Amino acid sequence: MNKILYSCIAEVKRAIRNPYYVLWSLLIPVCFYIIFTKVFTFNDNAADQALWEAHYLMSMAAFSVMGSSVMTVGIRLVQDKQQGFITFLKVTPLPEYVYIISQMVGQSVIHILSIVVIFFAGALLNDVSLMAMQWVLSGVWILFGSLVFLALGTLVGTMNKVETASGVSNILFLGLALLGGMWMPLNAMPTLLQDIATWLPSYHYANGPWEIIRGNSPAWNNIFMLIVFLCLFMVLSVYIRRKQEGL
Amino acid sequence: MEDTIVYAHKLSKTFKQKEAVRNVSFSIAKGEVVAMLGPNGAGKTTTLSLVLGLLKPTKGKVQVFQQPPQSMHVRERIGVMLQEVRMMDGLKTKEMLQLFRSYYPNPLALSEMIALTGLADADLTKKVEKLSGGQRRRVNFAVCLAGDPDFIVLDEPTAGMDTTSRAKFWKTIHHLAERGKTILFSTHYLQEADDTAKRIILLHQGQKIADRATEEIKHQLSRQYVSFRLNGKLNRAKLDMPDVLAIEEREERIYLETKNTDALISYIMQHFSNAYDLRIDKGSMDDVFETLVQGSREK
Numbered sequence: 001m002n003k004i005l006y007s008c009i010a011e012v013k014r015a016i017r018n019p020y021y022v023l024w025s026l027l028i029p030v031c032f033y034i035i036f037t038k039v040f041t042f043n044d045n046a047a048d049q050a051l052w053e054a055h056y057l058m059s060m061a062a063f064s065v066m067g068s069s070v071m072t073v074g075i076r077l078v079q080d081k082q083q084g085f086i087t088f089l090k091v092t093p094l095p096e097y098v099y100i101i102s103q104m105v106g107q108s109v110i111h112i113l114s115i116v117v118i119f120f121a122g123a124l125l126n127d128v129s130l131m132a133m134q135w136v137l138s139g140v141w142i143l144f145g146s147l148v149f150l151a152l153g154t155l156v157g158t159m160n161k162v163e164t165a166s167g168v169s170n171i172l173f174l175g176l177a178l179l180g181g182m183w184m185p186l187n188a189m190p191t192l193l194q195d196i197a198t199w200l201p202s203y204h205y206a207n208g209p210w211e212i213i214r215g216n217s218p219a220w221n222n223i224f225m226l227i228v229f230l231c232l233f234m235v236l237s238v239y240i241r242r243k244q245e246g247l
Numbered sequence: 248m249e250d251t252i253v254y255a256h257k258l259s260k261t262f263k264q265k266e267a268v269r270n271v272s273f274s275i276a277k278g279e280v281v282a283m284l285g286p287n288g289a290g291k292t293t294t295l296s297l298v299l300g301l302l303k304p305t306k307g308k309v310q311v312f313q314q315p316p317q318s319m320h321v322r323e324r325i326g327v328m329l330q331e332v333r334m335m336d337g338l339k340t341k342e343m344l345q346l347f348r349s350y351y352p353n354p355l356a357l358s359e360m361i362a363l364t365g366l367a368d369a370d371l372t373k374k375v376e377k378l379s380g381g382q383r384r385r386v387n388f389a390v391c392l393a394g395d396p397d398f399i400v401l402d403e404p405t406a407g408m409d410t411t412s413r414a415k416f417w418k419t420i421h422h423l424a425e426r427g428k429t430i431l432f433s434t435h436y437l438q439e440a441d442d443t444a445k446r447i448i449l450l451h452q453g454q455k456i457a458d459r460a461t462e463e464i465k466h467q468l469s470r471q472y473v474s475f476r477l478n479g480k481l482n483r484a485k486l487d488m489p490d491v492l493a494i495e496e497r498e499e500r501i502y503l504e505t506k507n508t509d510a511l512i513s514y515i516m517q518h519f520s521n522a523y524d525l526r527i528d529k530g531s532m533d534d535v536f537e538t539l540v541q542g543s544r545e546k
Binding site: 015 | 299322323325330331333334336337342343345347349351374400
């Protein structure tokens, strides 16, 4: 048990000391938020604008957490593999799966910080006001939903080169964010893209808090699709790892 | 059998048609210090990887502490230093050493890890990725000792170390050997094998070509030479005798290879009145090595 605990603590330290964390997970989402709610405004009446400000805040929180899940975990695992560290772990008493889990847990702890910072930015910059329950539920959804993208991160982590992993995870991350409606509202996009979105995990991920801030509960469909993607990514990741072991 | 630490039986490993290790067997008893010696590409790292369970043998079997090498029991009792491992970034040296200690049931005291590896206080508070190459090797060595291992495996441990660190490192290894640790290390430096190991396993082109006590290998195969200078020309016919194994003339000296230097010297004194500046040269480990490798080629 101690192994897991100490590994998780170490991973939290590593995650927070990562210089890219502050940039990608805090600064960029907050900047986007300012640009799309303060600089460009699409809404004429105040009520719509207030809803948009809350909606886009959730988009950015989901965007931040999804990004650090896919990118940080994936690239770090590949880096550790390339530097011989994963091989070295096999001759220590720390099982590789514990190492991967501690990466996921460490990253999740950091996600709490990301969510809090971005929510605060929304409350301070745009006076976004939600019921306490809505804040908490949205935060919890974003935190636990990120498991899907952490699993996707471990799938990226099976790659052999840092350059490939970083390229692939960038495309995945930005593609998922754009097509899932995190950057601009889905109803502003062509119908074809809207249809594609309903098949993407990013859309189902962000749609949870989008519904919550409107006073609805997330659709079962969203939960179902996230679980399907979680299982898919986990099974693929485990399968590829097993196959690589065989060498 | 209780005291057998490693049991390797007819190990072979083939990578895509290329046979890296062929039919290698050996066992290592508790408390032995064994060097795995061979030129680059001899199969040392592959053999160690098989012993550690990092690779699956194509054929053959290996056990460590009477168990498969991947088992948790083995992983808790061995300490390993592999080539070119970069530890996780973002952690300070001390944090990382503590982290690795937490993985083992009976870890070595942190103070002892630091004392044994000669890490300075300044290195301990630095992040691992900020350390120099030599300091990183020390950190890897400290991590290797984190679990107070009974069996220590080191793959080319001194590669990239300067002379001072190297001397300090081997001093620590001697100290650990005195404490009764079993040690297996690979090297292509003959001197290191000779100075530290009591036994040498010699690998060449994936095969074991010798496995004996270091002294024995040296004694049995060491070449000895009697050499002298001569006023006038050498009459080779006079040297046609069993004690002379080979004759070589270079740099105005005559070198005679022999196993019996004493008898040969007195023979020369008696029969070559024009000989002067007699010398005896004992073969170095490098010569032994050459002989063994050549011997295996001729087979």
